[in-house]
Amino acid sequence: MEASRGMVAALVERGEVVYGVTTGFGKLADMAIPREAVSLLQRNLLLSHSVGVGEPLPRDVVRAMMLLRASSLALGYSGIRPETVELLVQMLNRGITPVVPSRGSVGASGDLAPLAHLALVLIGAGQAEIGGRRVPGGAALAEAGLEPVELQAKEGLALINGTQLMTAVGALLVDDAANVLDVADIAGAMSLEAMRGTDRAFDARAMALRPHAGQGHAATRLRSLLTGSEILPSHRFDSHRVQDPYSLRCMPQVHGASRDALGLLCRAVDTEMSSVTDNPLIFPVDGEVISCGNFHGEPLAIPLDVAAIALAEIGGISERRIEAMLDPHFSELPAFLTMHGGVDSGFMVSQYTAASLVSENKILSHPASVDSIPTSANQEDHVSMGATAALKVRQVLANVEYILAIELLCAAEGLDYRLPLRTSPPLEAVRDLIRSEVPHLDDDRVLAPDIECVNSMIRDRRLAGAASALIDG
Numbered sequence: 408m409e410a411s412r413g414m415v416a417a418l419v420e421r422g423e424v425v426y427g428v429t430t431g432f433g434k435l436a437d438m439a440i441p442r443e444a445v446s447l448l449q450r451n452l453l454l455s456h457s458v459g460v461g462e463p464l465p466r467d468v469v470r471a472m473m474l475l476r477a478s479s480l481a482l483g484y485s486g487i488r489p490e491t492v493e494l495l496v497q498m499l500n501r502g503i504t505p506v507v508p509s510r511g512s513v514g515a516s517g518d519l520a521p522l523a524h525l526a527l528v529l530i531g532a533g534q535a536e537i538g539g540r541r542v543p544g545g546a547a548l549a550e551a552g553l554e555p556v557e558l559q560a561k562e563g564l565a566l567i568n569g570t571q572l573m574t575a576v577g578a579l580l581v582d583d584a585a586n587v588l589d590v591a592d593i594a595g596a597m598s599l600e601a602m603r604g605t606d607r608a609f610d611a612r613a614m615a616l617r618p619h620a621g622q623g624h625a626a627t628r629l630r631s632l633l634t635g636s637e638i639l640p641s642h643r644f645d646s647h648r649v650q651d652p653y654s655l656r657c658m659p660q661v662h663g664a665s666r667d668a669l670g671l672l673c674r675a676v677d678t679e680m681s682s683v684t685d686n687p688l689i690f691p692v693d694g695e696v697i698s699c700g701n702f703h704g705e706p707l708a709i710p711l712d713v714a715a716i717a718l719a720e721i722g723g724i725s726e727r728r729i730e731a732m733l734d735p736h737f738s739e740l741p742a743f744l745t746m747h748g749g750v751d752s753g754f755m756v757s758q759y760t761a762a763s764l765v766s767e768n769k770i771l772s773h774p775a776s777v778d779s780i781p782t783s784a785n786q787e788d789h790v791s792m793g794a795t796a797a798l799k800v801r802q803v804l805a806n807v808e809y810i811l812a813i814e815l816l817c818a819a820e821g822l823d824y825r826l827p828l829r830t831s832p833p834l835e836a837v838r839d840l841i842r843s844e845v846p847h848l849d850d851d852r853v854l855a856p857d858i859e860c861v862n863s864m865i866r867d868r869r870l871a872g873a874a875s876a877l878i879d880g
Contacts, residue, residue, distance in 0.1 A: 408480075408488070408489045409489065410483065410692075411483050411484060411485065411487075411691050412487065414689055414691045414694070414696075415486035415561045418560075418696070419445055422442065424439065426687050427564040427686070427687065428445070428486075428561045429560075446559055446560070448560075448563070449558035449563030449564065450530060450557075452523075452563040452564060452567070453527055453558075453566070453567065456520055457524050457533065458520050458523075459507065459508030459520040459523075459524050460508050460510050460511055461508050461510035461511075462508070462509055463506050464508075464509045464521070464572070466536065467579060468572070468579065469507050470504060471574075471579060472571040472572055472575045473504075473505075474499060475571045475574050475578075476495065476522065476525070476566065478680070479682065479683055480492045480565060480685070484683045484688045484689055485561070485565040485688070486560075487561065487562050488559065491529065494553060494554075494555075494556055495529060497551075497553055498529075498535075498548075498551070501551040501552075501553070502537055502538065503528065503537050503547045503548065503551055504535060504536045504537070505525045505526075505527065505528045505533060506534035506535060506541060507521050507524045509521075513780065513787075513790040513792060513795075514573060514708055514790055514794050515702075515782060515787040515791065516568055517684055517702035517704065518567075518569065518570060518573060518704075518793075519568070521571075521794070522566060522569060522572070523566075523567045526563070526566040526567055528544035529555060529556055529558075529566070530556060530557070531544055531548060531555030532544050535547035537550055564685075564686075565685050568684065568685045568702050569684040569685060570684045570704050570707055570793065572794050572797065573708070573711065573793040573797045574676060574679045574680060574707060576797035576800070577672055577675070577676040577679070577714075578680065580714065580800060580804060581669070581673045581676055584669050584717075585669070586868060587718065587721065587804065588662065588665060589871045589874075589875070590865050590871055591662055591665075591721045591811060592629055592632060592658070593632060593833075593834070593837055593870065593871065593874050594725060594728075594815050594818060595655070595662070595724075596629055596632040596633055596831075597814075597815065597818035597821075597834050598732060598814060598818045598821070599651070600636060600638050600821075600825070600831075600834060601820075601821025601824075601825065602731060602732060602740070602821065603641075603642045603739065603825075604648075604651045604655045604656075605643070605648075605651060606629070606630065606633050608655075608656040608657075609629045609630050611626070611627075614626045619667060620666075620667060621662070621663030621665070621670075622663030622664070623659075623663070624663060625658060625659040625662040625663040625666065626663070631833070632831060632833050632878060633831050634831055635831040635832050636829075636830045637829050637830070638829070638830050652727070652731060652737075654731060655728065655731075657724075658724070662721065662724075665718065665720055665721050666717075668714065668716065669717050669718075671710045672713065672714045674710075675706055675707055676710075679706065684701045684702050685702070686699060686700070686702050688701070703790075704790075704791035704792075704793030704794070707791075707797075708775065708792060708793035711793060711796035712772075712775060712776050715771060715774075715796070718768075718800065718803045719769065719771070719807070721811075722761075722765050722803075722807040722810040722811075725810045725811055726762055726765045726810055726814075729810075730758055732817045732821050733753075733817065740821050740824055741753075741824065744820045744848065745848065747851075752851060753848060754816070754817050754820065756854075757813045757817065757858070761809075761810045764809055764810050765810065767802075767806060768806050771800075771803050772799075774796070775796040775799060776792060776793065776796055778795075808862055808865050808866060809858065809862055811865060812858050812862040812865060815865075816845065816854070816858065816861055819841045819845075822838055823847050832877045833876075833877040836873040836874060836877055837874050839873075840864060840869060840870060841861060841864070841870075844860050844864075845857045845860055
């Protein structure tokens with residue numbers, strides 16, 4: 408970092424023309440900046456680019472952005488002073504979280520507007536949260552015993568040229584999506600048991616003939632989740648159903664395909680987290696400054712769009728299992744899982760909520776990365792819309808968590824009707840967890856709190872943990 412910083416200082420001293428150091432930005436790159444205005448140029452860059460709108464990004468996303476930006480700058484190709492990045496790290500350590508509006512990035516020269524709002528606090532401007540309160544950025548620094556920095560040449564540009572909003576959302580999503588996929592297998596297995604489906608379609612010999620990694624993984628998990636069930640052998644040789652519908656029979660294929668697709672995002676995020684996405688890049692060993700496009704969000708925008716599609720499919724197949732459980736002609740369970748049909752509606756309208764969320768996900772799954780809108784007088788004539796892709800997939804994930812919560816509630820109810828036969832130990836553990844906070848539906852009640860309760864179990868990993876403690880793999 409010191410070497411690249413020294414090279415920037417030398418360029419300014421010699422008065423050489425270097426984009427963003429001794430020139431303006433974007434279409435104003437042909438405007439020369441006098442030496443005495445170089446510091447003001449960097450401050451004005453943060454001020455002028457802080458044009459975000461909308462609700463603030465969640466705290467975990469902003470903190471991830473801060474960490475990722477510091478990590479990228481610390482690789483030493485951005486020409487920024489170590490003490491400037493150290494202040495960013497100290498803000499993390501002392502609980503100062505900039506308030507960053509969620510809308511305003513087109514994912515072209517990185518996430519310019521969001522990162523500008525983040526960087527404002529470094530110079531004592533903008534807004535920040537500390538101790539659960541929102542205060543001016545300068546006040547937050549002072550409360551934590553920190554001093555703002557006065558930006559020098561290149562530093563403002565180094566702070567805002569990057570893909571850290573997209574990367575932060577993607578990194579957090581990879582973990583959350585892995586949990587959702589595990590929960591989808593659990594919910595699907597419980598639904599299969601509630602509807603007296605068969606596990607024959609998950610046979611390892613059949614999976615070996617179509618050896619997609621995700622399909623094989625999902626099938627293995629389903630077999631493990633169902634091992635030890637009393638329900639399966641009770642109807643294995645019955646003729647009550649020749650074949651299960653695809654939402655049960657094809658769980659390995661659908662869940663597995665989503666796993667494979669999410670692997671694309673995982674690999675992209677892994678690469679991006681260790682990348683330098685600034686411009687221009689400083690190579691002190693070679694004595695060169697290279698203007699390039701490492702800030703362009705396309706390598707993340709496409710995988711984020713694919714992740715939205717993959718997660719939407721998980722919600723879609725889950726909703727079909729919900730509908731099947733509520734249909735007595737197929738499930739052989741009481742209509743809408745109530746013994747008092749007519750007076751009571753049971754879980755009838757919970758499927759409406761799932762259907763609503765599935766339809767919303769269909770809209771949100773339209774890829775943002777196929778869109779582009781020129782900016783900066785056509786200097787930035789092709790943009791990635793990666794931030795839009797990132798924000799969309801977060802909403803898709805949240806919707807799928809609710810859909811799975813509804814399926815789990817219905818499946819637990821269906822399993823109650825199979826007593827005294829019990830399902831497998833892992834699935835019994837999940838049902839016990841649900842029943843510890845949500846009682847059986849004897850009569851109609853407000854179901855919204857029940858949905859929220861199970862959704863919390865999904866999000867805090869309790870639900871997946873209850874099953875995984877009793878299965879291999």
